[in-house]
Amino acid sequence: MDTVLITVNGQPVEVPAGLTLLEALRRQGVELPTLCHDARLTPYGGCRLCVVARRDGRPGLVPACSTPALAGMKIDTEAPEVHEARRRQLQLILLNHRMECPVCERTGDCRLQDLVFEYGGDEDRLPFDLVRRPRDESSPLIVRDPEKCILCAKCVRLCDEAQGVAAIGVVGRGLEARVTTWLDGPLECEFCGQCVDACPVAALTIPSFASALPAWQRTAVTTTCSFCSCGCELTVTSDGGERPLGVGATPDSVPNHGKLCAKGRFGWDALRHPDRLTRPLVRRGGRLVEASWDEALAVVAAGFAAARDRGEAIAAVGSTRLTTEDAYLLQRFVREALASPHVSAGVDPGVEALVAGMGEVLGAPRSTATIADLAAAGTILVLRGDPGRTHPLVKTELVTAARRGAKLLLAHPSPATLSPLAAQHLAIAPGRAEALLLSALEEIVRRRGGPGATIERADGHEAWRLGLDPYRPAAAAALVGVTPAAIGRLVDHLEAADSLVITVATGRGIPGREAGVARRAVELLAALGLLGRPGSGVLVLGEKANTQGVVLAGLDPRLGAGGRPLAPGSQPGWSASETLARAAAGEVGALYVLGQDPLGAWPAGIGACRAVENARFVVVQDPFLTDTGRAADVVLPVRCLVERDGSVVGADGVRRTIRQALTPPAGLPGDGEVVREIAARLGHTLPAGADLEAEIARACEPPRGTSGLRLTPPPAPGAPPAAGGVCLDLGPQLFHSGSTTLRSAALLGLAAPETVLLAPGDAQRLGIGRGDTVRLSAGGREVLLRAEVDETIPLGTAMALWGGDGSGAGRLVSDPARSLVAEIGRRS
Amino acid sequence: MSTRPIVAVPPEALRIVTFDAAMEASIAELLPRYPTRRAAVLPVLWLCQERFGWISPGVVRAVAARLGESPAFVEGVVSFYTMYQTAPPARYVLQVCTTLSCAWCGGRELVAHLKERLGISFGEKTPDGMFQLVGVQCLGACGTAPVVQINDDYYENLDVAKLDAILDELAGRS
CATH class of the missing domain: 2.40.40.20 (Barwin-like endoglucanases)
Known part of the structure; x- marks a missing residue:
């Protein structure tokens, strides 16, 4: 690495070339005050607090954040004139800042307050009247107080550079300048709340987090978000765990670099919804009544034991929102204590993409690309859904990638927030992503006169090749819903790629077979010669937080822990939809539903209603009283993920710790503790402590090597939708x-x-x-x-x-x- | 005298703006000269101001949509620069230099005279919509001070009599 020699406060230091003075000094452990700087953003040079004095023949004060560190520079960071300049600058900032520190909700947690304490600036206020501007309370979630705004513009720049939205701007200049929406309307944005996190003062606040509790009496716990599978690190500040008083992320958080979405920031009021259960419920005389834990667990254990002893089928339907540990305990419990193979994570599109998609084609039910790969990829193909709706962090990474020059190729029907940044947007018909990939594969294979060495080495490549024929763009474009020329252009872009990340969004309701799309995505990489190349791969975006983790925990009827095949001789159990079909047919003696609401939340066509009615004994374990819970024999209340210790595995395959950031109501247990207790009552001991951790760690280990490519012949193309519908x-x-x-x-x-x-x-x-x-x-x-x-x-x-x-x-x-x-x- | 009057499209006709083929052609010609579409915001706004006379909220929205930016961003740009008109301007916008050289060479007298003759202050328009008075900083023509810019043209070495003659002619033309 090239370095340059500079002198800082009389000491010669060598720093990497290409940094700003501020970055170089911070790497040397020299701190400078800043208000407008954010390492994630382009240098701005707005607040002038990071000024340093040059002592190398070019006298004067320069802002360190926007001055490159060049060889031979001599810098003084603490000279009297530097301190005086900072004090003056703070004096100017305070001119137009409504000072109400004693009653301000940011007191004790305010960058401006800290700096005025350190440098002064408040002792001789200049004669000047504050420009009066009313608080803007037109948005229910974010309040803007322009009289406190110091125009650092971090909110504006994050909204633009990191989020790609630019819902707010700096309007006017000089004393007229203010941060506002277009035409001063209410906020119309993605409500990610990055602006509030970045605000160094109280110009942007979240009223639902307002509290009289001073900053220094709040507790902060860093955990992993439990909404989608991005795995964002977030910090929950609270009054000792009772109520969230702030949800944020630090700029150095991984993988999100301080970014959160509306769900991760604002969705936590759900935990105190009236549906939240605090005591177990047991059906007595046809009605669900509150019971003690001891009574409820006794009923559950007796019910499971009776079904087992009668030789009836017992099935468990878990969820991708269990911790990895809880999912592991659940599948061990069902397979060992209940001696049943019927354990699944519910009807879950993310699990299908991983198990039936990636697992089938590559032998391991995992993504082969990470969210971090998006930062370096030359070309990114976005399939099935707009990540702006399903996986907000991925959307922001794609904004950043496109702005640095990556080629963005979108293939989904819905209008996309990313379309203005994309090299190509193929507005395919719903559910036709697999057909599009097959069409692109046909075009590539035909252009190249063959499928290439990787595919030719795989079994069944002749049948695969023949199955592509009907997908020739000229024939299949109508089915896909785009023109043959558009498919040709897509292939031009793909063939020009030297690194390619393909994202496969999953989410309930996104039509089409996600597993097929994941498999074709891998085949596409293989045909382009990019399979296994570092920086290229398929990133399956699971719908819920622990999609990858529960698969690795073995919570799937087709797989064991670690995503490994079932033991030889053992038959795969029922999928969740088959479980419900069997239950509806009266073939299930006991049904154990954890973290799922088949009655209320699953597509009606799956037939949950009759399943729950016809299963002999139904236990629902959930933080909330769901529609399924209302129809169950026993309902066991549990903690939500943010109230839980454990781990989840993000879409990128990284196992992340979750910590209890909020206190569960009534000292509720977690899912795993309940499962363990039921197992104990059935005379079965499940692993705990270090033993459990060792087994989970083994299950989550990355696979060693790849098992090669397994090709699936393309399905016969369907017909385009009939006219009229x-x-x-x-x-x-x-x-x-x-x-x-x-x-x-x-x-x-x-x-x-x-x-x-x-x-x-x-x-x-x-x-x-x-x-x-x-x-x-x-x-x-x-x-x-x-x-x-x-x-x-x-x-x-x-x-x-x-x-x-x-x-x-x-x-x-x-x-x-x-x-x-x-x-x-x-x-x- | 070649100074062309500004013909401002009235606000009600600029609520929703769609660019016609000629405008699209001008924009398409501009874009390749800039590394990013964002870099073309200023010149595209200039095109709009030449065409419509001023930058209405509808124009902001259209420019934002055309360049893949948000209206809030484009509004920030428009409001930063004093030379974008955000209300329908008069037919002739008089930008009078108030900086040192002009002030010494008779600029102060010009300002006083203009305010009296037109009955308006800086930032205002005459009720007939003919003239608009703007006080500006140095126009970069100190050698020919005092100077007044009228629409796109410089009028230099002025005194009160010359200026009156110019205004008479402009007022009489329409």
């Missing part, structure tokens, strides 16, 4: 994507009402106008939704804004893997 895209919303957000008033307040977005051409054809109530019907079911006309929706497609639960358009889904064609008409 429209193909529904049903992905999650940014603010509302499932059972937790359903219980967060803060997030539901942001979520769009249940609406169906139509292409202008379709709306005209069907005689539907903006705001009309329309009837959507499919598979014999129908729902009424409000219609919107949106010019970004491709013809023949409709997007239903949906919350990932069993309501609204979700009622139309019968098989989540299939494209959903709905009839749409005006309500008569």
